[in-house]
Every structure is written in structure tokens, then in C-alpha cells.
């Protein structure tokens with residue numbers, strides 16, 4: 119075992135690696151290594167995918183070591199002449215369940231002993247085209263006492279589609295299963311098909327529109343590492359400011375949404391208005407309320423200037439005063455606490471086992487925050503401490519947002535006090551030549567959590583594979599588990615408390 | 626109670642008094658204008674990520690445009706984006722902005738079916754269906770209902786069931802996996818009913834046009850009553866489009 123660890127390939131976030139440097143193990147060596155690594159608390163798998171390569175499939179796993187700030191790369195190969203079957207690692211490391219499911223769905227690889235080998239998103243290029251989105255194999259209980267409740271794909275309200283299937287005993291939910299895929303637009307395939315850099319970055323902005331900055335930043339960083347493009351420290355800081363504004367805006371909107379669901383009108387209305395101030399600021403900077411057009415590879419079209427800095431300080435001061443005043447009132451109301459406290463609890467062990475990331479991890483005592491463990495953009499120069507809460511219930515998710523907003527504001531203020539923007543940052547690059555035969559990985563921390571983009575190039579520098587992971591890939595499972603043994607009427611507040619992405623998951 | 630009153634006072638008046646006349650700040654990208662200056666039109670056509678630009682004379686199709694602004698960044702003498710947020714229309718040809726003709730995008734009042742004006746003027750309920758939307762148009766549709774934009778004051782509301790609705794508003798390029806659900810939702814709305822495409826993705830597929838994962842066949846069989854361009858459309862654009870449609 120030890121000698122295997124010695125030639126292990128460790129890379130940093132936002133790096134491009136020569137494919138030949140990624141060790142190719144036999145599947146049994148790969149399994150031993152992966153399981154060994156993933157039983158250590160500091161490690162978690164940020165991506166594990168398969169891609170067509172020569173006459174077979176190449177599987178690459180990226181395991182983040184949060185203590186060392188490294189990403190460990192392992193791979194194995196399955197020739198098309200071999201049987202399409204592998205032993206599942208999920209029985210030992212639950213968090214791998216979703217990656218194995220995805221590989222199963224895309225290439226028909228049967229993972230033996232996988233407890234839940236079901237479709238993920240019914241992509242257009244799936245292995246089994248005969249299986250349709252309406253044929254999802256839901257878990258069933260043959261019982262006269264229990265009943266099922268099915269909701270969706272179209273829900274009540276302005277919201278994306280998904281199907282939720284509850285198995286209930288009276289009002290109590292025993293089991294919730296969430297089926298997604300309705301939003302699948304084929305983003306990964308389109309990123310390869312569309313060759314223009316601008317087309318690709320616009321696609322990345324459209325992975326999840328509420329995380330336009332988070333995803334386009336991962337794309338831009340990935341392309342920059344593949345194209346060996348260095349950007350200025352100032353641009354890195356600007357990007358991180360944009361990302362924090364996205365976090366503040368969506369968090370405060372979610373606080374409003376949670377207030378709506380418990381009929382706390384004052385909070386519902388005023389928190390929503392507070393969001394307007396932040397997204398209007400983003401619009402006054404980049405032209406779009408959701409930050410589309412902000413992030414471009416190599417530069418920025420509308421750089422952050424001292425004028426922007428001055429206005430941002432004004433906006434934040436006004437926002438903070440009103441936010442703090444209202445939050446102070448809202449969070450101590452007994453009617454609010456009563457409704458959120460001890461509801462939908464998932465503990466740290468459970469959250470860790472399913473591989474939850476970002477907010478869904480931090481609200482249950484699990485420290486997962488790429489900004490501090492694998493810093494990128496402005497967080498390299500200006501570190502940020504994650505907010506961690508112990509309990510894992512709806513109230514924790516409600517409170518985490520409040521605390522993260524305060525921390526983000528403090529972090530931005532610190533930068534504005536220390537950095538000046540006298541000379542505008544560099545302009546975007548329109549064409550980038552990519553390194554051949556490389557694997558690149560970029561991690562960012564969007565407001566939901568860890569975003570991971572990976573790409574592979576061939577010997578001419580053509581991009582031949584693109585893999586996107588939204589934090590929702592892991593975190594939908596947390597919502598399912600939160601509902602166990604709750605009343606079905608507690609579903610809305612739990613759903614809002616996570617606010618997971620449908621389109622980010624479906625791609 | 627006193628605390629609540631203080632909070633309300635500190636927030637002040639928030640609603641937009643007249644959504645028809647708001648000055649949005651630059652660099653908001655609303656209706657583009659195209660000058661008659663000569664530029665390398667091939668280059669201009671080529672740079673557009675969604676083939677929204679055509680040459681001779683230069684035109685931009687707002688139904689395809691993602692409002693990325695790239696054409697204006699690279700050819701500022703040719704293309705400028707105004708802050709005019711009113712981009713919605715019932716006539717596809719009105720979505721085409723032409724060189725030298727810098728006119729507002731308008732609804733053709735005559736072309737609106739009489740039952741829309743007669744029945745929905747004071748109460749207009751829509752069922753929104755997201756079919757591959759990236760949650761940005763959905764985000765702005767939700768914003769229409771908040772205290773700033775307050776579309777509810779005009780009797781416009783998004784309802785939970787198609788059975789309660791006067792029409793369907795679709796966001797997203799219509800994925801293959803949602804195609805059937807869109808049609809079922811449409812059929813569930815009682816007559817007379819209205820069909821609206823909201824956002825560039827919905828109108829043309831946007832950046833997803835040509836994807837093998839989308840299926841827009843349903844649109845060949847239906848008459849569209851309103852196009853609301855944008856990526857995503859600004860709430861004021863949505864609000865004005867809907868108000869114009871019902872004649873308010």
C-alpha cells in the first residue's frame with residue numbers, strides 16, 4: 119500500500135496536468151487506494167467520471183485533501199473488450215453513489231452491489247435510450263397502511279421541475295425520493311460542440327442562472343489553467359467580490375423565502391427588497407442583475423474601478439444596517455424559532471457519508487469550504503474563514519445564511535479598505551490555445567457550495583471532454599434524508615432551507 | 626411592535642410608482658441600436674455566440690440575442706445598448722433591430738386577439754412552466770411579484786395550477802424531457818388562453834439552440850401571444866410586456 123501512495127499524483131486547484139502523469143491503476147488497486155484515501159476525514163471525492171479514450175473508458179477520480187490543499191488524481195481504464203461491470207465502491211463509501219450512478223447511466227457500466235443504481239438525469243446521450251424520463255424506478259413499499267404522494271414535475275409556483283415521491287404513514291414521511299432530469303439541456307456536450315470561447319463561457323453562465331458567477335468562474339479558471347494564462351491579482355479580487363455579492367444576494371433572498379413559508383410577512387417582504395439592492399448593484403457593475411457577462415477568461419469587460427468601490431461601500435452600509443436590524447428582530451421571534459428549530463435535522467455523520475458540500479455541510483458541523491481549503495481568486499490574497507454551525511436543522515440553515523452574509527460583507531469591506539482600483543484590470547482574451555493531452559480541474563465555492571469543473575484535451579489541444587458538478591449533485595440527498603419522520607407539511611420549509619438547483623444537477 | 630414600525634420606516638417606500646417610466650442605470654443592456662457606420666460586417670456576424678446578428682443591412686434578432694454585449698464591446702461605433710428595457714412584443718418581426726432604424730420594440734395592438742383585451746384586462750393569471758430554464762428568468766419572474774415591482778397591483782398573478790390560469794408562460798429552451806409536460810400543462814388551461822415565451826432560451830433556444838437534448842416541436846403547433854426577450858428578461862420588461870398585452 120505504502121509504495122502506491124508514493125507515486126500518487128497530487129495537484130493544486132486550478133491546474134492543468136499532463137495526462138501521462140496521472141497514474142493508471144488496475145481497478146483493484148484503484149479501489150484500494152480510493153477507499154483508503156476516502157476513509158480519512160480530511161479527504162473527499164470532488165469528482166469521479168469516465169470518458170471515452172482510445173478503445174475503452176478512462177475513469178478519473180479527483181480526491182480533495184482539505185488539510186494539505188491538494189487534489190489527488192487517480193485513474194483506471196476499462197477496455198471495451200472487457201465486461202461492462204465493476205465492483206461498486208458505494209457500499210463502503212456512500213458519497214460515491216452519485217458518481218457511480220452517473221457513469222452507469224452514461225456508459226452502461228454495472229456497478230455490482232451498488233444499493234441504488236438508478237438513473238441520474240436522463241441525458242440525451244445516455245446509454246439506454248429506451249429508458250424514458252417517465253420510467254424512473256421509484257422505491258416501492260407493498261403495504262395497505264402506507265400511501266404515496268407524488269408531486270411534479272410541474273410544481274405550484276414559479277419554480278423549476280422535478281418529481282418528488284413521498285412514502286407516508288398518515289401525515290408522516292417515511293421516505294422521500296427525488297427524481298430529476300427534466301431540465302437536462304445537454305450543457306456538457308454543447309461546451310464541446312460549440313468551439314467559440316464566448317459560446318462556452320455563456321453556456322457556463324447558464325448552467326444555473328442563480329450561480330452564474332460561481333459556474334462561469336470555474337469555467338474561466340479552468341480555461342486559464344489549460345491555456346497557461348496568468349491573470350492579475352486585482353482581477354482575482356474583483357472576481358471574488360462578484361462571487362460574494364452573488365452569495366449575499368441569494369442568501370438574503372432565501373431568508374425571505376423561508377419567512378414567506380412561515381407567513382412572517384415583514385421578513386418575507388423586506389428581506390426580498392434587500393436582495394434588490396445587491397443585485398441592482400451587480401447590474402450597475404456588469405449590466406446584468408445575475409452577474410451574467412461579468413466573468414470572462416483572461417479579463418473583464420467592465421472592470422471594477424474606484425468609483426465602483428465607493429458605490430459598493432454605500433450600498434453595503436445601507437444594506438447592512440437594514441439587514442442587521444431586521445435579522446435581529448426575525449431570528450429571535452419565538453414563532454420563527456418554533457417553526458425551524460429541530461426540524462429536518464441531519465447530523466454530521468450522515469452529512470459526511472453522503473458527501474454533502476458547502477452550506478449543507480457547514481450547517482451540520484462539517485467544514486467544507488473551497489474558499490479556505492483550496493483557495494482560488496481573491497481568497498488566496500485575502501483568506502476567508504468558513505462559518506460552521508453544529509446542529510443540522512432548518513434553523514441552522516436559516517442561521518448560516520445570516521452569518522455568511524455578515525462574514526461576506528466584512529470580507530469585502532476589508533478588501534475595499536486595502537486594495538485600490540486605480541488602473542483597470544485587463545481585458546478578456548478572445549481565443550486561447552489549450553495545452554494538449556491535459557486534464558484540468560477547477561473548484562470554486564458558489565453560494566450553495568463546491569462547484570467542480572474538469573476538462574480533458576487531446577494531443578492537438580482540442581477539448582474532448584467536459585465535466586460539471588454543481589453542489590446539488592450531492593446535496594439533494596440531504597433534503598431527502600431531512601424529510602424522514604417529518605410531517606409532509608414540513609417539506610416546503612426544508613426544501614427552501616436547502617434551495618438546491620434543478621438545472622445545475624440536470625445540466 | 627415598535628421594532629417592526631422602525632424597520633418599516635427605515636426601509637422607506639420601495640415600490641416603483643410607474644413601471645412604464647423608469648430610468649435604469651448604465652451599463653444595463655436593453656434595446657440595442659445599430660448605427661450606419663461601416664464596419665467589417667463578417668467579423669461582426671461571426672463574433673455573435675448565438676448567430677443573432679445578420680449583415681447587409683446589419684440586424685440583431687432580440688429573440689436570439691443573449692445580451693452578452695460582446696458586439697458592442699468590440700464594435701462600439703456600430704452597436705450600442707440603450708437602457709430601454711421594453712423589449713416585449715407579439716410580432717416576431719418586431720424583435721429584429723435594424724441598422725439606422727432606432728425605434729422602440731412595440732406590441733401591435735391590432736394583432737392581439739380581442740378576447741385577451743376583453744377578458745384579461747383586470748385579472749390575468751398565469752401558470753409558469755420551466756422547461757430547461759436556468760432559473761434566471763424564473764428568478765426575475767418571482768421578482769416581479771416582490772414589493773419593488775409589485776405586479777399583483779395590476780391583477781397579474783402567477784398561480785399554482787393550470788386549471789386556475791388564463792395562460793401558460795414558458796421559460797427555458799424546452800427540453801426533450803419536459804416537452805410532454807409543457808403540452809399537458811397547456812391542455813389543462815381552459816379556453817380562452819394565452820401562450821407566452823419568456824426569455825431568449827424560450828424564444829429561440831438561445832445558447833441551447835441546436836442541442837440534441839431539446840425538443841421544440843410543440844411550438845410549431847401553437848400560436849405565441851407574447852415574446853419577452855432577455856437573458857434573463859428584466860422584471861420591468863416582463864411587467865411592461867404583460868401590461869401591454871392585456872391593454873393596461
Ligand code: SF4
Pocket residue numbers: 672673674675676677678685689690691692693694695696697
Ligand atoms: S449582445 Fe446579442 S447580438 Fe451582440 S454579440 Fe451578444 S448575443 Fe450577439
